[in-house]
Amino acid sequence: MKNKYVVLSTLMIGTFMGSLDSSIVNVSLPIIKEDFNCRMDQIQWVVTGYMLSFSLFMPLTSWLKDRIGFFNLYVGGLVVFTIASLFCGIAQNLETLIIGRIIQAIGGGSLNPTAMAIMSTVFPKEERGKAIGWWGLGSVFGPTIGPTLGGFLTREFGWHSIFLINLPISVIAIGMCFYSLGFLKQVPKKYEKFDFKGFVSLTIFLSLIQFVLVRVESVGLLSYETVILLIVLIASLAYFIHTELRTTAPLLNIRLFRNKKFTSCILVTVVRSAALFGGLFLLPFLLQGLLHFNELESGLIMFPGALFMGILMPISGTMADKFGSRKLTIAGLIIVAFSMYLFSELGAQSNLTWVLVAVCLRGVGLGLLISPLSSATINSVKFEEVTMASSINSLLLQVGGSLGIAILTFIHQNVYNNKIDLDFSGAEAEQFALHRGFTISCILVTLALIPASRIPSKNLVTAKKEIVEI
Template sequence: MASTEQTGHPQRYLIALAVTLSSLVEGLDTSVVNVSIPQMMGSLGVSLDAIAWVSTGYILSNVIIIPLTGWLASLFGRKRYFTGSLVLFTVASFMCGHATTLESLVFWRIVQGIGGGALVATSQAILYEVFPPKEHSRAMAVWGMGIMVGPAMGPVLGGWLTEKLSWPWIFYINIPICILALVMVVFLVPDSKYREKVRKVDFLGLVLLAVGIGACQLLLEDGNKIGWFSSMTGLELGALVVFCLGLFVWRELTFDSPVVDLRIVGNLQFTACCLFTFVQALCTLAIVFVTPLLLLDLMGYTALETGMIMLPVAVGTSLVMFVVGRISHRCNPYALIFIGVSIFLYAMWRYSYFDAQTPREDFTWPLLLRGIGLGMIFVPLNALAVADLPPEKHAAATGLLNLTRQFGASVGVAVAAAVLGAMQGQFESVLVDAASSDSPQLTYIGQRVTALLAGQGILDPTAHYISLTMLDDYTTQQATSTAFQRIFTIFGLALLAALPLVAFMRKNPDRSAPTPSGH
């Protein structure tokens, strides 16, 4: 009779639904806040810099807890830890909605991030155990719908709830989903068969990890504001990151009961998957960060309209994950990654033609293709990540894998903001220099605008001033459009550059099948 390791848990699809719901609300809360920030500022009476801590606090606590999830699951028991984290996330969501001061809102967002960290990494470890290796791609397809669709749906749901109700409802919406997931987890999810009892607690490792990752995240969040390493604050944060994380790595490799098992990085396939995941998250979140700026600032759409325009990304991702999940056992995972990267690159090429005059309907196909490309990459990549690791290492592996994903996202946003600002300034400077020179074309345009205004009864010097203002606005708009277009091209090529990492992913998720030719 076949063991459950070969056939999987009999209720594995219900378990997948339970943990996917948990991952969905965690992913949703990484992006749902952004469109509600103006209303929060007015309601709480705080500045933009202060309200930014509502997002920063959540991400900071989330990224610190993610690499510890495997160790915490061993310390408390995986089911107990996952259930407790879900309860903590639910309570924190309710308290965030009830917050009346910035301090209380930030505090509960930090608590929410602590609970949310387990909902992604631990849920992935659960699926790796309850599904047999040959169905890992299918499990990642189901789980990926939550992890990928949640952030994509955040702006849409956040914009609608804020516009129709009020900002606390972006947190209250989590509660019924969390309660349903909690009931299913309690009755369906088994504890891990591979739990290793924690013999001693590495308090020094915990402190070094928290301080090092926290300082790194703060540097990524505020790097543009403080001038990166040209400022004393940036240098201090950078030195703290290098010192703490360097000492942490040495500590974990020499301590007999580490909080994070860094030895699995020695597995070449797992490391290649982590690096590819880092680049994918960097490119994905950079585009997620830049696209709303294009729609809101350059094109003047509202938050709700922006969310609706971006909806095809979530639709494309969901559809392709559903399809890939059903056919993955018959497909070469390496081919799926290659096709996904190609589709993403083509979508970024289409993105590079977006400007202030682009009709709304022209956004649909490029955004849909972007979602399809990312979905085709996500499913096989996450299945390949643990294909060459023993089951008892899956919990630690998912923590590190999701840490690289979170760091990739943070780096992507920081790089996109820095590059966008630099390019916008560069292109605007070139256009201003051209406008200030004796260009016959610009002189002619200025004369024509002045003449048209004069025909409406607006005479010099008012007409001349208005024509110069219009030219200045046009120059700024063109510089911004060019910067956005270059950004999309850069991040499309960046993901293409990561493709050679696939050559190191030699172990197929279906361990009973021979490795595909060429690997």
């Protein structure tokens, strides 16, 4: 095995590519929406289609890891992601772009849980918080430069270039994998039965959640179509739970939710993900639509928040190893909730200073939150459960995010249409819609404080060290 920090660097590059792509896409959404002349509830599929596909592929990670091995899974994911990026880069209509994004997610869905599982293999438990913090720089450095780079590329070369930028990065990432991850080829493979019934029922459930949230605005909550869809949705979830509890090789080991520490961490992840992904989706429309900044200016405004997040993530990861995750997680949630409140109060006449304050506070809050929460989640389970726990964590993070975007898009579209019907101007209706969306985000993040209070005050390793010292 190569030096474990060389392995960590390799995983950071792959993570950077995926995070760069998502952050570049967000800042370019208003331009793509204008180019394709589509509505907010249509353009959301560029993001939610990716996240939903990402979510559906993630449960396969644990099985594929055993079937084809860590190395083939990680490198294969990078290759698929790269080919799909090229497909997105040459898309000429919204439908083609969405298909490209769905394929892109199939490749990207395996990267994070596989990387976390590899780190759990390479790093001892007392070093994982620090390792996750440094690895998180890959996911943070992308968003740090992504908005600015995306704004520049979109303004100078068109939005297609934001996907083509992945190609040179992917060459480096794949090359580094062959250099430093070759030792993973020696890990024995296991040929276990695939939980096909569980996969199909989970696919139906997750797809219907997204579809219902999109359709309910058109057909109404109490329509026959909505009621039938909800019945099928509930039935698919019940069948999935029934199947997973009975099979010997479950797609997702839902028995992990009997672990109260793990469940508390997952609840925080889902709620904060719904609020933050939803808020991040709305942010470019606030900056470019309501406040009239161009693409490059929007990217530059988002830069300091991502910078704060990047600086704080490894620091908070190390602090979590020493002092535990609960207080850091709660502090991060409070700061993020306040930033969402500030965003909700911004209007067409708002001063740039207040915009930057909200952006920076969001970055500080996330910097304090992400690494401690990830560390607490992984350390709450046994070593042999780490890969499954990582898959569940990554899956529900994406599901929460896609639901958050769908819910906030529904709220935004509904408020906007109501205000237009009341003869408000387009700008006034947009301000009301964005205010409501960010307010809901603030409430969701605040609600996450409830499960956050149940996260262990000390990480398992920290507590053991204190006992030994006594």
